[in-house]
Amino acid sequence: MKETRVITRRDFLRGTAGVALTVAFHSGISATAQAKQKAKVVLIRNAEVLTVGGKVHGEILGQMLDEALRALLVEKEPAQAWRKLFKASDIVGIKSNVWYNMPTPKELEGALQRRLMEVGIPEKNIGIGDRRVLSNPIFLNSTALINARPVRTHHWSGIGGCIKNYITFVSNWSDYHGEACSDLGKIWTYPLVQGKTRLNILSALQPQFYGRGAHFFDRRYVWPYKGLIVGTDPVAVDAVGARLLQVKRTAYFGEDRPLDVPPIHITVADKKYHLGVSDLNRIDLIKLGWREEVLI
Amino acid sequence: MRVWILLFILNLILTPARMANGGRNEPMKLEISFPAETGGWKWDGKVRSFHPRNLFDYMDGAAELYLAYRFQSLDVYQLEKSGQPPLTIEIFRMGSSADAYGIFSFERQDKEAGIGQESESGGGMLRFWKGQYFVSIYGEGEGPEIESTIIRLGKEVAQAIPQRGPAPKLIANLPGTQVGLIQKSIRYLRSHVLLNQRYFIANQNILHLNPQTEAVLAQYLRGTHKVHLLLIQYPTEKKAEDALHSFKKAYMPEATEKGFLKTEDRKWTMAERQGEFILAVFGAPALADADELIKGTEAKLQEGGK
Numbered sequence: 001m002k003e004t005r006v007i008t009r010r011d012f013l014r015g016t017a018g019v020a021l022t023v024a025f026h027s028g029i030s031a032t033a034q035a036k037q038k039a040k041v042v043l044i045r046n047a048e049v050l051t052v053g054g055k056v057h058g059e060i061l062g063q064m065l066d067e068a069l070r071a072l073l074v075e076k077e078p079a080q081a082w083r084k085l086f087k088a089s090d091i092v093g094i095k096s097n098v099w100y101n102m103p104t105p106k107e108l109e110g111a112l113q114r115r116l117m118e119v120g121i122p123e124k125n126i127g128i129g130d131r132r133v134l135s136n137p138i139f140l141n142s143t144a145l146i147n148a149r150p151v152r153t154h155h156w157s158g159i160g161g162c163i164k165n166y167i168t169f170v171s172n173w174s175d176y177h178g179e180a181c182s183d184l185g186k187i188w189t190y191p192l193v194q195g196k197t198r199l200n201i202l203s204a205l206q207p208q209f210y211g212r213g214a215h216f217f218d219r220r221y222v223w224p225y226k227g228l229i230v231g232t233d234p235v236a237v238d239a240v241g242a243r244l245l246q247v248k249r250t251a252y253f254g255e256d257r258p259l260d261v262p263p264i265h266i267t268v269a270d271k272k273y274h275l276g277v278s279d280l281n282r283i284d285l286i287k288l289g290w291r292e293e294v295l296i
Numbered sequence: 297m298r299v300w301i302l303l304f305i306l307n308l309i310l311t312p313a314r315m316a317n318g319g320r321n322e323p324m325k326l327e328i329s330f331p332a333e334t335g336g337w338k339w340d341g342k343v344r345s346f347h348p349r350n351l352f353d354y355m356d357g358a359a360e361l362y363l364a365y366r367f368q369s370l371d372v373y374q375l376e377k378s379g380q381p382p383l384t385i386e387i388f389r390m391g392s393s394a395d396a397y398g399i400f401s402f403e404r405q406d407k408e409a410g411i412g413q414e415s416e417s418g419g420g421m422l423r424f425w426k427g428q429y430f431v432s433i434y435g436e437g438e439g440p441e442i443e444s445t446i447i448r449l450g451k452e453v454a455q456a457i458p459q460r461g462p463a464p465k466l467i468a469n470l471p472g473t474q475v476g477l478i479q480k481s482i483r484y485l486r487s488h489v490l491l492n493q494r495y496f497i498a499n500q501n502i503l504h505l506n507p508q509t510e511a512v513l514a515q516y517l518r519g520t521h522k523v524h525l526l527l528i529q530y531p532t533e534k535k536a537e538d539a540l541h542s543f544k545k546a547y548m549p550e551a552t553e554k555g556f557l558k559t560e561d562r563k564w565t566m567a568e569r570q571g572e573f574i575l576a577v578f579g580a581p582a583l584a585d586a587d588e589l590i591k592g593t594e595a596k597l598q599e600g601g602k
Contacts, residue, residue: 008546010559180492220419
């Protein structure tokens with residue numbers, strides 16, 4: 001059996017971790033082909049989207065979503081962009097996240113549902129779910145998925161992002177906890193989800209950049225960033241999200257404070273499962289809206 | 297009349313003698329009690345209990361951390377007060393007092409609160425360890441009233457835990473504050489996954505950490521630089537030698553003989569074996585800094601801190 005390549009701290013110091021991962025996970029794509037692949041991600045922020053108490057202003061959030069999609073798909077009108085991704089005959093599962101400390105905002109779920117209905121999809125063909133997707137007929141019969149969740153640090157995988165959000169599409173969660181949850185991308189290759197995800201959204205309205213305790217949550221480390229990170233490429237969206245958390249940690253602590261676990265699953269999703277682009281140098285990040293303390 | 301919460305914990309006492317004799321592991325009841333009302337917050341009357349097999353039901357993503365410190369059981373209590381956020385008490389029984397210390401040390405960052413054997417308080421959360429128990433008390437919100445009630449509750453719970461226990465002996469081998477030790481940075485570990493969470497070394501377990509090994513990681517200040525010292529104790533010298541060989545081969549293949557090198561960040565890494573111990577320094581600004589920490593640890597080991 002071929003010995004798996006060890007990736008050490010020195011690979012990260014050299015900036016060759018990506019190369020090392022490619023070797024480690026036996027990528028089937030040539031270096032040339034990978035070099036050509038690029039991704040686009042939209043970061044949109046609005047200073048008014050949260051009230052002083054942290055409540056989400058639904059109307060503003062909807063506008064942010066529309067504007068992000070319009071820019072992402074280079075359309076003049078948001079409605080055209082939505083129609084580019086979905087058609088009236090689609091059955092769509094909106095994969096949210098119910099983690100009680102930081103759930104997917106109801107306002108975001110609602111905005112997504114309304115946009116899908118505006119495309120012409122009947123309400124009965126739209127489902128919103130997380131823990132019970134495996135028994136939800138909408139998800140089981142879905143033709144398309146939207147992946148929407150808050151971005152946060154995660155004790156075992158480095159970040160809780162779009163790739164990790166599909167853990168509930170399998171029942172044996174603990175099987176994916178090995179080596180910093182590196183194999184989460186595998187879930188995206190299963191028939192229930194493979195090729196169905198049209199849109200990935202990280203809610204960075206109030207991200208969590210550091211965690212502790214049994215629930216890995218400490219409100220001191222949640223901040224009102226007031227943004228959404230949007231893309232069709234889940235790997236690129238997560239790579240941008242991870243970068244945001246990393247930069248915020250450094251800014252907050254005044255020293256290099258790496259993520260608790262290097263989010264190796266993002267790179268593996270790229271290099272091994274070819275789900276998207278993890279290299280920030282190959283991600284075209286379009287920044288829209290409020291720019292104060294944008295960090296990235 | 298004061299009402300008290302009674303915790304009856306089924307505690308399987310697995311003494312080596314019993315196991316060696318093939319004796320039955322009979323459950324023993326331990327009892328801890330503390331007031332059911334503090335500062336106007338009242339216990340809601342429910343206890344949620346968890347064991348290693350269902351700990352994942354309680355915590356999303358962090359259960360492995362507790363299991364790595366030989367988690368035995370968890371009891372969770374909630375206290376409520378009208379118009380105030382609820383308070384949660386989590387009482388973890390770990391495999392030993394060293395494990396309780398370990399889980400405490402792993403996330404320690406805030407100021408000492410003077411509760412239990414060691415504690416910290418900040419951000420509406422109190423954490424402490426005493427004996428084989430690790431306790432966490434927190435509120436869903438912050439404020440002076442919540443903070444003071446959490447501290448009072450913590451004192452009562454700590455008082456209710458009957459016995460103290462020793463911290464891991466290995467810690468005594470760390471060179472002290474005179475050479476820049478940052479006390480709060482000491483982490484006691486048994487797994488390479490946890491080591492990587494505090495200081496990433498390699499994706500694979502190149503230092504052969506396992507439940508039979510013990511490790512301490514600590515930071516030392518060198519000017520503005522933070523240097524990491526890692527000390528690992530293996531069951532035998534042979535296992536330590538094998539682990540050192542594995543580490544050097546993967547991490548510093550160009551310096552396996554001399555045992556030190558300048559890495560790509562222009563800082564120094566040094567590693568060596570002393571008996572059943574591996575001593576390693578990472579990120580030293582000068583070779584002399586690495587050498588001083590290694591020699592300081594060697595001296596401690598020779599003093600018999602082990």
